[in-house]
Every structure is written in C-alpha cells, then in structure tokens.
Amino acid sequence: MKLVTAESTTPAHKRNPGYPLDLDWVERVRMNRSALERRAGTIGARRTVKKDHQLAWLLKAITMIDLTTLNSDDTPGRVERLCAKARHPVRQDILDQLGMSGRRILPGAVCVYHSFVDTAVRALEGTGIPVAAVSTGFPHGLAPVETKIAEIEASVKDGAKEIDIVIERGMVLRGDWQALYDQVKAFRKACGDAHIKTILGTGELATQTNVAKASLVCMLAGADFIKTSTGKEKVNANLVTSLTMIRMIRWFAEETGIEIGYKPAGGIATAVDALKYMALMKEELGTNWLQPHLFRFGASSLLTDIERQLEHGLTGHYAADYRQPMV
Known part of the structure; x- marks a missing residue:
C-alpha cells in the first residue's frame, strides 16, 4: 500500500462543483438497516491483515488521521503540543526499525476550534499539514446562520484549509431538504x-x-467530505452508519463522476478499529479511496494506540502510554 510522505504529492483530484438539488433522487433513497447490519458484521471477520502487512496499514492509517483536540479546556499551549506531535507522530527509532528512516509519516490534518486556527497554522508552518477548523456553531449547529458564516470566514482568513461544518439535524428530521441544501x-x-x-x-x-438522504443532499450542495459525527453525540461513528454513507458516496460517484471523501469520527480509538474502517473503504469503494484527500479519521487517542501497536510489532512488547505522549 502506497504511503503519503513529506516527499510525495497529493494526487490530482477534481473538486465537487455542486449540483442542483434533485428531490426526486432524494426521495428514491432507501436503506435496509437489517441488510446493512449483516454486511457490517462481516467487516474484519472474513479477512485479517497480519505481520508486516498490518504494520504497513497502520502507517497508512496515520496519514489519514485528523489529529484533533476539541475540548472546552483547550488552550494555545495544548494546541501547540498537538501540532508538535503532528510534526513527529511516530518516534524516530520506530521509523528507523521499520525501514522508514528519512521519510516522514504525517497526519492528514490537525483539527481545532476556529479560535485556535492561527495558533495551529503557526505551529505547523513548513510541514504542509493543513489545519481543519470546526465552525458553524459546533457541536449543535444551532447558531444564527450569519454567525456560522462569520465563523467560517474567520477560520479561512486565519489560514484554515479545511472547514468541518455542522448541519442542523432538525432539517433532516423534518425532511426539509431545500433548507439543508441552501445552508450547506x-x-x-x-x-x-x-x-x-x-x-x-x-x-x-x-x-x-x-442518514443516506442527508449525505446525498450535502454532496449535491458541494460538500468535499461527509462526516459522521461531532464526537459529542451519544452515538458516534460505527460501521453500519459508515456503510450507509459510503454507499451514497459510491452512488454519487456513479452518477456524477465526482469522488467525495468520507470521515468517521467519534469513538475510533484503537488500531483494530482503524483496520476495520480501512477494510470497509477498500471493499466498498476500492484502494483509491484510502488516501488522505478521500478518507480521514477524526481522532486523537487513535494515534497513541497505533504507535503502541507498531512498537509491539517490532519488539513483541506493548509500551507504556507515556512512551507515546500525545499532548
């Protein structure tokens, strides 16, 4: 599996231009939960990735993490420490033993509140790692639309290259697809x-x-990625919901020729979790989607477990958490 490193470039990718809202298409969308649950239950059960192949997949997973801090007690210092980890996500001795000496494995982005964008941009200067900002009244999305647009514009002005917006869930529950489309x-x-x-x-x-209809409406409105959760809900990312969203991405690509990215977020904390999501993407969408411009994990503690698993693969022993500090 190809790794994205500091020396490699992002593949050419046609951005979603957006399309008119097609309510007939939206109304045709149906999902069978029982069938989705049966399919999701096979992920990780039929195939396993072992030994050197597993280490390669885990290194790949690091390049697709949005390293995230979205806590109420975030400070500039915490964000700077997270960015320092993003610069060197894996200890150099582990990279040397894996034959990756001289090649930097970097996360897909660092994700912070919009008030910390400037701090993160300065801390990541020269790395090529983009800053993602959560905006639009995160996590509830219920601020006035003028406030939400102002947040986006402020984050972009401060240097954010990616904006994670929150939709108003009530629009979906009411079936007000025009309002959702217009806002996105x-x-x-x-x-x-x-x-x-x-x-x-x-x-x-x-x-x-x-979930499927909301995914479609957001893609028609021009979304580059669709993402599961804020990480603050009672139920966050899972394989069943991921399968729903991924199949809408596939349908959208078949109809328009445009590839939309996918980001599961919330509760993805172990290397085993990461491997399951990567297997799902590979089986449903193909290896092409296992690139940072088309797939991201919204996570923070995930990196710690991946680094522990890499060291275990080399030594046969699990390291204490303090050997892979996050912030």
Whole structure:
C-alpha cells in the first residue's frame, strides 16, 4: 500500500462543483438497516491483515488521521503540543526499525476550534499539514446562520484549509431538504478554496434512510467530505452508519463522476478499529479511496494506540502510554 510522505504529492483530484438539488433522487433513497447490519458484521471477520502487512496499514492509517483536540479546556499551549506531535507522530527509532528512516509519516490534518486556527497554522508552518477548523456553531449547529458564516470566514482568513461544518439535524428530521441544501451551499461559498466537510450528527438522525438522504443532499450542495459525527453525540461513528454513507458516496460517484471523501469520527480509538474502517473503504469503494484527500479519521487517542501497536510489532512488547505522549 502506497504511503503519503513529506516527499510525495497529493494526487490530482477534481473538486465537487455542486449540483442542483434533485428531490426526486432524494426521495428514491432507501436503506435496509437489517441488510446493512449483516454486511457490517462481516467487516474484519472474513479477512485479517497480519505481520508486516498490518504494520504497513497502520502507517497508512496515520496519514489519514485528523489529529484533533476539541475540548472546552483547550488552550494555545495544548494546541501547540498537538501540532508538535503532528510534526513527529511516530518516534524516530520506530521509523528507523521499520525501514522508514528519512521519510516522514504525517497526519492528514490537525483539527481545532476556529479560535485556535492561527495558533495551529503557526505551529505547523513548513510541514504542509493543513489545519481543519470546526465552525458553524459546533457541536449543535444551532447558531444564527450569519454567525456560522462569520465563523467560517474567520477560520479561512486565519489560514484554515479545511472547514468541518455542522448541519442542523432538525432539517433532516423534518425532511426539509431545500433548507439543508441552501445552508450547506452557503457554507461552501463561504469556504472559498478551503475544503468543506459536512458533519451529519448521524446518531441524532433517527434512521439510516435519513442518514443516506442527508449525505446525498450535502454532496449535491458541494460538500468535499461527509462526516459522521461531532464526537459529542451519544452515538458516534460505527460501521453500519459508515456503510450507509459510503454507499451514497459510491452512488454519487456513479452518477456524477465526482469522488467525495468520507470521515468517521467519534469513538475510533484503537488500531483494530482503524483496520476495520480501512477494510470497509477498500471493499466498498476500492484502494483509491484510502488516501488522505478521500478518507480521514477524526481522532486523537487513535494515534497513541497505533504507535503502541507498531512498537509491539517490532519488539513483541506493548509500551507504556507515556512512551507515546500525545499532548
């Protein structure tokens, strides 16, 4: 599996231009939860990745992490420490033993509140690691639309290259697809050249059909990524919901030729979790989607467990957490 390193370049990718809202298409969308659960139950059960192949997949996983801190007690110092970890996500001695000496494995982005964008941009200067900002009244998404657009514009002005916006879940529950489309389209316009990830808050959308319809409407409105959760809901990312969203991405690509990214977030904390999501992407969408411009994990503690698993693969022993400090 190809690794993205500091020396490699991002593959050419056609950005989603957005399309008119097709309510007939939206109304045709149906999801069978029982079938989704059966399919999701096979992920990780039929195939396993072992030994050197597993280490390669875990290194790959690091390049697709949005290293994240979204806590109420975040400070500039915490963000700077997270950025320092992003610069060197794996200890050099581990990279040397894996034959990766001289090649830097970097996360897909660092994700922070919009008030810390400037801090993160300065801390990551020269690395090529983009800063992602959560905006639009994160995590509830219920601020006035003018406030949400102002947040996006402020984050972009401070240097954010990616904006994670939050949709209003009530629009989905009411079936007000025009309102959802119009709002996401306005957010996309405010983002300008910055890529937009739409957070659906899937744990609060009641049904998989609602998740699927919301995914489609956001993609039609110009979303570059669709994302499961804020990480603050009672139910966050899981394989069943991921399968729903991934199949909508596949359908959208078949109809438009545009590849949309996917970001599961919330509760993904172990290397085993990461491998399951990567297997799901590979089986449903193909290896092409296992690149940072099309797949991200929204996580923080995930990196610690991956680094421990890499060291275990080399030594046969699990290291104490303090040997892979995060912040």
